Amino acid sequence: MSxxxxxxFRQLFxxxxxxxxxxxxxxxxRRAILIDPVKEHVNRDLSLLKRLELNLQYVAxxxxxADHVTGxxxxxxxxxxxxxxxxxxxxxxxxxxxxxxxxxxxxCGDSIKLHVLSTPGHTSGCVSYYCPEGAFxxxxxxxxxxxxxxxxxxxxxxxxxxxxxxxxLFTLPEDTSVFPAHDYNGNLMSTIGEEKRYxxxxxxxxxxxxxxxxxLKLDLPKLIDIAVPQNMICGF
Amino acid sequence: MSxxxxxxFRQLFxxxxxxxxxxxxxxxxRRAILIDPVKEHVNRDLSLLKRLELNLQYVAxxxxxADHVTGxxxxxxxxxxxxxxxxxxxxxxxxxxxxxxxxxxxxCGDSIKLHVLSTPGHTSGCVSYYCPEGAFxxxxxxxxxxxxxxxxxxxxxxxxxxxxxxxxLFTLPEDTSVFPAHDYNGNLMSTIGEEKRYxxxxxxxxxxxxxxxxxLKLDLPKLIDIAVPQNMICGF
Numbered sequence: 001m002s003x004x005x006x007x008x009f010r011q012l013f014x015x016x017x018x019x020x021x022x023x024x025x026x027x028x029x030r031r032a033i034l035i036d037p038v039k040e041h042v043n044r045d046l047s048l049l050k051r052l053e054l055n056l057q058y059v060a061x062x063x064x065x066a067d068h069v070t071g072x073x074x075x076x077x078x079x080x081x082x083x084x085x086x087x088x089x090x091x092x093x094x095x096x097x098x099x100x101x102x103x104x105x106x107x108c109g110d111s112i113k114l115h116v117l118s119t120p121g122h123t124s125g126c127v128s129y130y131c132p133e134g135a136f137x138x139x140x141x142x143x144x145x146x147x148x149x150x151x152x153x154x155x156x157x158x159x160x161x162x163x164x165x166x167x168x169l170f171t172l173p174e175d176t177s178v179f180p181a182h183d184y185n186g187n188l189m190s191t192i193g194e195e196k197r198y199x200x201x202x203x204x205x206x207x208x209x210x211x212x213x214x215x216l217k218l219d220l221p222k223l224i225d226i227a228v229p230q231n232m233i234c235g236f
Numbered sequence: 237m238s239x240x241x242x243x244x245f246r247q248l249f250x251x252x253x254x255x256x257x258x259x260x261x262x263x264x265x266r267r268a269i270l271i272d273p274v275k276e277h278v279n280r281d282l283s284l285l286k287r288l289e290l291n292l293q294y295v296a297x298x299x300x301x302a303d304h305v306t307g308x309x310x311x312x313x314x315x316x317x318x319x320x321x322x323x324x325x326x327x328x329x330x331x332x333x334x335x336x337x338x339x340x341x342x343x344c345g346d347s348i349k350l351h352v353l354s355t356p357g358h359t360s361g362c363v364s365y366y367c368p369e370g371a372f373x374x375x376x377x378x379x380x381x382x383x384x385x386x387x388x389x390x391x392x393x394x395x396x397x398x399x400x401x402x403x404x405l406f407t408l409p410e411d412t413s414v415f416p417a418h419d420y421n422g423n424l425m426s427t428i429g430e431e432k433r434y435x436x437x438x439x440x441x442x443x444x445x446x447x448x449x450x451x452l453k454l455d456l457p458k459l460i461d462i463a464v465p466q467n468m469i470c471g472f
Contacts, residue, residue: 013422
């Protein structure tokens with residue numbers, strides 16, 4: 001469901017890596033964009049596009065993922081000869097057809113306009129995609145429901161993540177829906193207002209936040225040695 | 237997100253049993269209803285209600301589940317002395333504060349009106365909850381995304397399930413969002429139109445459908461001997 005009737009919206013889930021994939025379609029032109037697809041679910045996602053009579057124009061990633069391989073490459077291959085362009089931030093230094101930076105706007109059909117917000121900290125190339133017309137933002141691994149992405153590898157930087165959230169995401173309208181790249185507890189979404197007030201990490205001071213992140217001591221993602229190199233070349 | 241701004245809508249997921257729980261809140265009166273909560277996630281769900289400043293009035297189940305224990309009993313106990321009433325169909329023969337039947341309307345706050353549709357077949361007591369104002373229907377285990385609930389135990393009946401879908405759910409407007417009780421492939425929702433056209437079982441004739449269900453030969457749910465007796469007494 002979408003709050004804007006001209007934008008078709010679907011959220012999809014990968015139970016293995018707990019990744020959310022998002023599909024946005026322009027109801028009028030039938031053009032569509034997929035955000036953060038997972039390689040193992042490419043057939044599911046392409047079937048859904050077909051059922052909804054949508055033509056995929058873009059596949060965008062919020063960052064170079066470390067826990068799963070992006071579906072971008074497989075989708076581009078499977079949908080040929082239709083031209084589907086992959087998108088990632090220039091700061092990620094990953095291969096893609098289109099490189100975006102803070103302030104850019106991705107237009108898809110008549111109704112979808114995604115504003116690129118640079119939100120580094122989990123990785124140095126993380127971006128969020130904000131859609132004012134739909135009142136939602138795809139925050140990748142920067143801001144999660146009651147959490148945030150880890151900052152202990154891939155150029156992670158806790159101070160930078162805190163700044164991204166407080167100076168960029170938390171300045172969006174409070175009723176903006178937050179759609180993260182992951183959730184491990186069955187939460188599908190949140191709002192900027194809820195995260196400002198209740199995020200147990202990011203509602204704290206920057207100093208306290210940095211200490212919380214330092215104390216996490218997480219294991220490395222199982223797939224990091226496979227996923228990062230493949231994602232640097234768009235999953236090919 | 238909800239298509240109706242006066243209704244607050246949240247979908248939640250249990251990764252173990254792949255169950256969806258739904259929260260509906262009236263934005264004006266702050267009254268809320270939870271549909272198909274899972275016992276293990278009661279604390280998550282109650283925290284969300286608190287963050288959203290909602291007062292829970294009802295906990296409704298679509299049927300007596302065989303794969304997980306309902307959170308209804310635990311929620312009623314934890315929220316005392318506030319009065320939360322549990323709801324299930326009278327045809328289920330399960331214990332609850334309120335028993336509903338086809339044609340009943342559950343009102344919650346000013347904006348939420350759930351029409352009870354009798355949709356037996358997975359169990360003889362299955363109901364769907366239809367909200368015309370929000371243009372969505374909670375179909376329980378009757379209609380799933382590209383599938384349906386099994387019909388080989390708990391008074392399951394394939395012919396009856398087919399009739400429920402075709403004579404009740406498929407008569408709803410085609411753009412009605414379908415929110416099922418489960419999905420095992422990362423689909424969160426569908427629409428009546430999509431299921432009418434593409435559901436691989438239910439777009440077939442009744443005869444073909446009955447044969448498809450006969451050929452499934454599924455294992456029994458692991459928790460059936462624990463879940464069904466507990467759910468017959470509302471999870472207490």
